Amino acid sequence: MIRVLLPFHLRTLARVDGEVQIELAGPATLGGVIEAIETRYPVLRGAIRDHVTLKRRPFVRFFACKEDLSNEPADTALPKAVVAGEEPFLVIGAIAGG
Amino acid sequence: MSKVRVLVGTKKGAFTLTSDGKRQNWQVNGPFFAGWEIYHMKGSPVDPDRIYASQSSGWFGQIIQRSEDGGKTWNPPGSTPEELVGPGGMPKGESNKFVYEGQVGTHKWYDGTQHPWEFKRVWHLEPALDDPNTVYAGVEDAAIFKSTDGGKTWGELGGLRQAKGQLWQPGAGGMAVHTILLDPKNPKRMYIAISAGGAFRTEDGGKTWKPINKGLHSKYELPDPDAEVGHCVHRIALHRSKPDVLFMQKHWDVMRTDNSGDQWREVSGNLPTDFGFPIDVHWHEPETIFVVPIKSDSEHFPIDGKLRVYRSKTGGNDWEPLTKGLPQKDCYVNVLRDAMAVDSLEPCGIYFGTTGGQVYGSADGGNSWNAIVHDFPSVLSVEVQVLP
Numbered sequence: 048m049i050r051v052l053l054p055f056h057l058r059t060l061a062r063v064d065g066e067v068q069i070e071l072a073g074p075a076t077l078g079g080v081i082e083a084i085e086t087r088y089p090v091l092r093g094a095i096r097d098h099v100t101l102k103r104r105p106f107v108r109f110f111a112c113k114e115d116l117s118n119e120p121a122d123t124a125l126p127k128a129v130v131a132g133e134e135p136f137l138v139i140g141a142i143a144g145g
Numbered sequence: 146m147s148k149v150r151v152l153v154g155t156k157k158g159a160f161t162l163t164s165d166g167k168r169q170n171w172q173v174n175g176p177f178f179a180g181w182e183i184y185h186m187k188g189s190p191v192d193p194d195r196i197y198a199s200q201s202s203g204w205f206g207q208i209i210q211r212s213e214d215g216g217k218t219w220n221p222p223g224s225t226p227e228e229l230v231g232p233g234g235m236p237k238g239e240s241n242k243f244v245y246e247g248q249v250g251t252h253k254w255y256d257g258t259q260h261p262w263e264f265k266r267v268w269h270l271e272p273a274l275d276d277p278n279t280v281y282a283g284v285e286d287a288a289i290f291k292s293t294d295g296g297k298t299w300g301e302l303g304g305l306r307q308a309k310g311q312l313w314q315p316g317a318g319g320m321a322v323h324t325i326l327l328d329p330k331n332p333k334r335m336y337i338a339i340s341a342g343g344a345f346r347t348e349d350g351g352k353t354w355k356p357i358n359k360g361l362h363s364k365y366e367l368p369d370p371d372a373e374v375g376h377c378v379h380r381i382a383l384h385r386s387k388p389d390v391l392f393m394q395k396h397w398d399v400m401r402t403d404n405s406g407d408q409w410r411e412v413s414g415n416l417p418t419d420f421g422f423p424i425d426v427h428w429h430e431p432e433t434i435f436v437v438p439i440k441s442d443s444e445h446f447p448i449d450g451k452l453r454v455y456r457s458k459t460g461g462n463d464w465e466p467l468t469k470g471l472p473q474k475d476c477y478v479n480v481l482r483d484a485m486a487v488d489s490l491e492p493c494g495i496y497f498g499t500t501g502g503q504v505y506g507s508a509d510g511g512n513s514w515n516a517i518v519h520d521f522p523s524v525l526s527v528e529v530q531v532l533p
Contacts, residue, residue, distance in 0.1 A: 089238030094205040106204040
């Protein structure tokens with residue numbers, strides 16, 4: 048079970064409060080956890096990454112264990128502490144705009 | 146007595162303003178989708194309680210929202226809470242999936258090179274006149290999409306981009322289909338407008354499109370001022386009784402055509418400046434039109450700090466300023482292209498929103514105005530509905 052913290056606007060869209068718990072059906076990778084989030088909350092498809100290219104939206108970031116995973120490939124393994132549920136996986140709205 | 150509902154899209158959320166037919170006392174509802182840009186909301190003419198909204202942000206992209214109760218509650222089409230309960234029978238989550246048809250193709254970029262089309266957002270939603278489940282979306286980068294399932298899924302009407310799309314070029318605000326007009330007398334005919342592509346018409350329900358820009362002159366924007374495409378059309382409008390007559394606010398110039406766009410002529414007449422964004426037609430008088438002159442393309446605010454709507458009762462050329470109730474000093478707001486609407490009551494009501502967050506209404510055909518609200522976020526769009 049992965050603990051995921053979504054940004055305010057995506058929590059509103061998904062109609063959830065606080066952290067969400069995501070069950071991984073596939074590998075414990077960066078791409079795997081995003082896929083699992085979108086499967087659990089289909090309304091978030093297209094809001095985190097592009098529907099077709101699956102590229103991360105430019106102002107979305109992925110943090111975990113004090114590391115920025117945003118630019119890592121989709122098959123990057125999640126940190127062990129995230130997989131173990133000790134640390135959350137953070138989806139962040141990057142600081143930009145007003 | 147009839148009720149009036151004004152739909153206001155702003156840079157930081159959506160609002161509805163409701164009143165009885167007197168249009169003097171208003172109730173403000175919202176913000177809905179707080180923090181998101183709401184480029185446009187519009188209700189179905191068939192079922193006014195079904196309202197579509199375009200919600201977007203630079204962070205999280207495009208969301209389509211739909212209300213079935215006149216804007217009280219909203220859901221992305223195909224994603225009601227019941228449909229989001231778990232893995233079994235999951236919806237596809239495709240109400241925000243706008244994928245260009247076939248080869249993406251390219252259009253002209255700022256540096257003169259060709260640039261691939263990239264979907265950015267929905268600027269305008271136009272529900273069909275005869276079916277609440279059919280709705281058109283004008284998008285940036287410029288294209289038109291259609292949904293026949295209430296906004297759950299979308300398909301591009303790709304023929305539009307075949308109308309010399311390689312020559313279209315974004316302006317400072319992007320390159321978008323921002324106007325969609327449905328001909329009430331001919332269901333196969335539609336008009337659209339693009340900044341900066343021009344105006345286009347289809348006679349076959351959107352399969353094929355033809356540029357309709359003859360008579361437009363854009364000497365400051367195009368090397369060939371009479372180019373077939375590339376004109377920066379800001380808005381077009383028609384009256385339902387005379388759908389062959391179109392009125393246009395171009396980047397510069399107010400124009401009209403009496404033959405469905407085959408030939409345009411300028412009707413700027415005595416306007417103090419013919420730059421502006423919105424244009425609309427009186428509900429009951431097909432030759433009465435409204436514009437909001439803006440000083441210039443370099444200074445997007447009214448001349449001399451005086452906010453004036455101009456009305457022509459002669460279909461153009463002869464214009465009168467409407468000032469009663471509007472600020473006549475120190476006003477430096479803009480009125481965007483989708484931020485004006487008229488209602489069907491008698492006398493006709495006119496509404497417009499400003500980048501300064503005011504929404505003004507007139508319940509007497511424009512003779513006098515009141516600020517319904519003063520302090521909204523910057524207004525992107527205004528629509529109005531009259532309810533029984």
